[in-house]
Amino acid sequence: MEWYLPVIWAALIGTAVALYVILDGFDLGVGILFPTAKTESERDLMMNSVAPFWDGNETWLVLGGGGLWVAFPQAYAVIMPAFYLPVILMLLALVLRGVSFEFRWVAKTSKKWWNLAFFGGSLAAGFFQGVILGGLIQGIAVRNGQFAGGAFDWATPFAALCGLGVVAGYGLLGATWLAMKTEGPVAERAREHAKLLLLLVLAFMAIVSVWTPIAFERIAARWFTAPNIFLLWPVPLVTAVVAWACWEWLEAKREVLPFLAVIALFLLGYLGIVISNYPYLVPPTLTVWQTAAHPSSQIFMLIGTLILLPIILGYIVFVYWVFRGKVREGEGYHS
Amino acid sequence: MEFDPQLLARIQFAFTITFHIIFPTFTIGLSAYIATLEVMWLRTGRDHYHLIARFWTKIFAVSFAMGVVSGIVLSYQFGTNWSRFSLVVGNVVGPLIGYEVLTAFFLEATFLGIMLFGGNRVPPWLHVFACIAVAVGTSMSAFWILSANSWMQTPVGHVMRDGIAYPADWLTIVFNPSFPYRLAHMLNAAYLTTSFVVLAVGARYLLAGRHVEQAKTMVRMAIGFAAIVAPLQLVIGDLHGLNTAKYQPIKIAAMEGHWDGTKPGDFHIFAWPDEKTETNRYALSIPKGGSLLITHDPNGLFPGLKSVPPRDRPPVPLVFFAFRLMVLIGLAMIGAAWIGLMLWRRGRLFDTRWFLLPSAHVWWAGFVAVIAGWVVTESGRQPWLVQGILRTADSLSPVPGSSIAASLALFVVVYGIVFSMGIYYINRLIVAGPGVSATAVSEHGLPSRPLSAAEEAAREALGQRS
Numbered sequence: 001m002e003w004y005l006p007v008i009w010a011a012l013i014g015t016a017v018a019l020y021v022i023l024d025g026f027d028l029g030v031g032i033l034f035p036t037a038k039t040e041s042e043r044d045l046m047m048n049s050v051a052p053f054w055d056g057n058e059t060w061l062v063l064g065g066g067g068l069w070v071a072f073p074q075a076y077a078v079i080m081p082a083f084y085l086p087v088i089l090m091l092l093a094l095v096l097r098g099v100s101f102e103f104r105w106v107a108k109t110s111k112k113w114w115n116l117a118f119f120g121g122s123l124a125a126g127f128f129q130g131v132i133l134g135g136l137i138q139g140i141a142v143r144n145g146q147f148a149g150g151a152f153d154w155a156t157p158f159a160a161l162c163g164l165g166v167v168a169g170y171g172l173l174g175a176t177w178l179a180m181k182t183e184g185p186v187a188e189r190a191r192e193h194a195k196l197l198l199l200l201v202l203a204f205m206a207i208v209s210v211w212t213p214i215a216f217e218r219i220a221a222r223w224f225t226a227p228n229i230f231l232l233w234p235v236p237l238v239t240a241v242v243a244w245a246c247w248e249w250l251e252a253k254r255e256v257l258p259f260l261a262v263i264a265l266f267l268l269g270y271l272g273i274v275i276s277n278y279p280y281l282v283p284p285t286l287t288v289w290q291t292a293a294h295p296s297s298q299i300f301m302l303i304g305t306l307i308l309l310p311i312i313l314g315y316i317v318f319v320y321w322v323f324r325g326k327v328r329e330g331e332g333y334h335s
Numbered sequence: 336m337e338f339d340p341q342l343l344a345r346i347q348f349a350f351t352i353t354f355h356i357i358f359p360t361f362t363i364g365l366s367a368y369i370a371t372l373e374v375m376w377l378r379t380g381r382d383h384y385h386l387i388a389r390f391w392t393k394i395f396a397v398s399f400a401m402g403v404v405s406g407i408v409l410s411y412q413f414g415t416n417w418s419r420f421s422l423v424v425g426n427v428v429g430p431l432i433g434y435e436v437l438t439a440f441f442l443e444a445t446f447l448g449i450m451l452f453g454g455n456r457v458p459p460w461l462h463v464f465a466c467i468a469v470a471v472g473t474s475m476s477a478f479w480i481l482s483a484n485s486w487m488q489t490p491v492g493h494v495m496r497d498g499i500a501y502p503a504d505w506l507t508i509v510f511n512p513s514f515p516y517r518l519a520h521m522l523n524a525a526y527l528t529t530s531f532v533v534l535a536v537g538a539r540y541l542l543a544g545r546h547v548e549q550a551k552t553m554v555r556m557a558i559g560f561a562a563i564v565a566p567l568q569l570v571i572g573d574l575h576g577l578n579t580a581k582y583q584p585i586k587i588a589a590m591e592g593h594w595d596g597t598k599p600g601d602f603h604i605f606a607w608p609d610e611k612t613e614t615n616r617y618a619l620s621i622p623k624g625g626s627l628l629i630t631h632d633p634n635g636l637f638p639g640l641k642s643v644p645p646r647d648r649p650p651v652p653l654v655f656f657a658f659r660l661m662v663l664i665g666l667a668m669i670g671a672a673w674i675g676l677m678l679w680r681r682g683r684l685f686d687t688r689w690f691l692l693p694s695a696h697v698w699w700a701g702f703v704a705v706i707a708g709w710v711v712t713e714s715g716r717q718p719w720l721v722q723g724i725l726r727t728a729d730s731l732s733p734v735p736g737s738s739i740a741a742s743l744a745l746f747v748v749v750y751g752i753v754f755s756m757g758i759y760y761i762n763r764l765i766v767a768g769p770g771v772s773a774t775a776v777s778e779h780g781l782p783s784r785p786l787s788a789a790e791e792a793a794r795e796a797l798g799q800r801s
């Protein structure tokens with residue numbers, strides 16, 4: 001039990017983070033694409049397509065952060081101070097874009113500012129999430145189980161690259177979401193942007209995949225030694241196939257399939273990162289076992305999670321089902 | 336320049352949480368009010384109630400968004416600013432917040448979608464259900480977070496090993512001694528605060544002669560409800576204080592400005608507690624009043640501040656004045672609610688200007704009392720962050736003061752903008768009023784015909800919304 005519990009928790013938190021990235025990813029992506037709209041009513045349509053979901057989507061971020069604290073307090077206590085500034089900037093960006101959902105509808109002359117806040121907030125939130133990811137892969141300076149680095153240790157070209165990669169990825173998710181949920185010029189344009197963004201995302205994935213094994217020995221050792229290499233070579237191959245399928249489906253104007261393909265791309269990228277870093281929660285020093293909470297805390301929380309998570313997933317699916325189909329222009333907000 | 340990280344982190348936390356608590360106070364109360372209205376609508380079939388519910392739902396949506404985003408900030412601040420705290424008590428406090436996410440946040444955030452946008456996609460009963468789910472979610476959220484906070488005030492059910500708290504008995508932890516009082520007091524505070532906001536809006540309409548029918552319902556519901564919960568708050572607060580006297584006697588001593596525990600305490604209506612001389616200046620007091628309140632015996636003794644060294648005392652004037660402010664507002668609210676009740680019985684509630692005019696302007700009273708109450712609770716616990724276990728000074732993250740200063744400045748700017756615009760927009764929604772009939776909107780996507788000038792104004796104010 002002592003050995004399994006932290007692994008179960010790591011898997012659960014990993015799932016929460018993956019769900020967060022995919023779900024909030026598409027609504028952040030719609031924000032990132034906001035400037036591509038030509039008219040105010042197109043912007044209304046784009047925002048309406050995500051308005052019923054964004055709050056629930058963001059709750060996965062709270063579960064990811066809260067879960068990390070519950071199950072791995074030591075990791076939480078190291079990671080948060082290490083990424084103090086990017087975390088705070090991400091949160092502030094989320095504040096601005098979150099309130100613009102509601103403020104924009106009531107605003108008259110100041111509407112353009114909330115359009116800007118929605119775009120800028122989504123962009124910055126995605127960017128800093130990527131920076132934090134890059135910073136984690138880079139590794140954190142730890143001494144005596146405490147963060148021992150400087151305030152700007154995270155600020156490297158690699159982290160910036162990851163930031164841009166995540167922005168492109170969210171944009172891609174958002175574009176395929178719009179292609180699926182809207183009609184007319186918004187959907188048309190989203191499809192074109194999706195192709196562009198797909199190429200961009202593949203480029204970022206390729207650069208990161210080359211950069212990390214060169215820069216970080218532990219990651220090279222993970223991928224390029226036997227027997228791992230024999231087990232892991234399909235990962236890049238499957239990624240290529242999925243990307244190709246996504247392109248074809250976009251060309252064929254399929255509605256749902258491109259979105260699903262992008263989700264698969266995200267999961268593959270995520271899998272790659274997990275493979276590179278397992279079992280470290282705070283690379284390259286602290287593992288899931290070293291940072292785990294007391295088993296009593298982990299079990300107390302696990303029981304609740306196993307009972308409640310299926311219920312939560314159930315009603316989330318229900319709400320997505322209620323809002324199934326295309327969003328129509330002028331569809332009543334708050335009606 | 337050198338920044339003191341501890342001071343800055345405390346200011347930052349106090350600022351962000353004070354900002355946050357404003358919105359839960361309102362959304363807990365308002366979601367319950369909206370759910371009530373929707374149930375009344377479902378049972379009577381009267382559109383009147385639906386109209387009022389839709390009106391408050393728009394205001395709710397704006398407030399809720401501000402509550403959510405400021406709450407997400409807080410949940411991360413435990414790690415960014417108080418990482419030692421996260422480590423020392425994470426095994427105990429963490430799961431309580433984890434349960435909050437699982438039982439409350441997902442519930443409210445998910446059904447919010449249907450509550451706000453699902454009106455014409457689901458049958459009425461399901462919409463009403465969504466409103467109830469959101470209301471239940473907000474109260475559940477209060478349950479868990481207040482359990483966590485109460486454990487920090489009155490920690491039990493754990494064992495300390497190598498300076499880290501480990502859980503021993505979860506039921507004891509969740510239902511720790513101060514929790515029932517704090518939960519009751521805070522939920523009641525939310526209802527009370529909200530009823531005074533509803534009263535203010537209703538009174539404002541009555542004075543202006545607009546939306547009179549809806550305004551009458553609002554004022555009647557608010558007065559009727561406040562007449563019960565306002566005195567109830569006094570009773571709960573008294574019991575809460577008695578419980579605190581048992582578990583956190585120094586906090587009570589600070590609230591009462593009680594220095595010398597060897598004599599019965601006076602109740603100071605006003606005083607200036609002087610921490611240097613350990614006395615009260617300019618005191619206007621009821622002799623032995625403090626003892627009467629705390630021990631329910633005029634000659635009863637309770638510990639004074641001098642029983643602990645100064646380094647173990649909270650900031651006395653802050654706690655002392657915040658407590659008086661809260662109680663003053665509480666008494667004023669009882670007075671206002673009962674005067675309203677009296678006018679109601681005489682049939683003069685809707686045309687008594689001297690009552691409606693002040694009522695229309697004191698919507699903020701409850702919020703001030705809530706913040707004051709939290710200052711009493713939190714500052715009164717100082718210098719401890721977790722009573723008897725962890726001092727605030729030992730809870731800090733290893734983060735340089737300059738980072739905290741920079742982020743504090745950003746918080747002040749961003750929250751300043753968000754708060755002032757939020758208030759401005761809520762006011763605009765109130766000006767627009769419960770205008771457009773909801774059924775007219777849902778059938779045609781647009782109101783079929785403007786029924787009055789006020790409704791025109793409403794549509795204009797709401798822009799593309801309708």
Ligand code: HDD
Nearest residue numbers: 059359362399402403406407409410440444473476477480
């Ligand atoms: C008495 C009630 C209460 C108190 C003391 C707090 N909150 Fe809160 N919080 C709520 C009552 C609430 C709520 C009613 O559930 C909110 C407010 C509006 C809303 O959207 O939900 C909320 C929202 C909210 C959210 C967003 C939830 C979502 O995604 O829907 C988070 C992460 C937090 N809070 C976290 C905190 C933390 C870390 C607190 C303490 C330090 C805290 N809250 C104090």
Ligand code: HEM
Nearest residue numbers: 345348349352353356417480483484709710713714720727
């Ligand atoms: C929502 C209502 C709350 C309000 C208005 C509130 C208010 C405050 C204030 C004003 C301070 C600063 C006290 C001082 O420095 O003198 C503070 C500190 C603190 N409170 Fe609370 N608090 C609330 C709830 C909570 C909850 C629920 C928790 C934890 C579960 C919590 C944890 C803390 C922490 C970690 C500090 C920082 C240490 C400190 O500055 O003293 N608070 N709070």
Ligand code: HEM
Nearest residue numbers: 517520524569572573576579662665701704705708709712
């Ligand atoms: C009418 C007389 C009132 C009394 C005697 C009273 C009593 C108290 C006491 C003793 C505390 C501190 C508890 C502790 O930390 O140990 C407290 C806290 C608090 N009060 Fe009051 N109160 C009154 C009115 C109000 C009103 C009108 C509101 C708001 C509308 C309010 C909101 C709060 C809040 C939010 C707290 C902090 C949370 C808590 O510890 O419960 N109180 N009150």
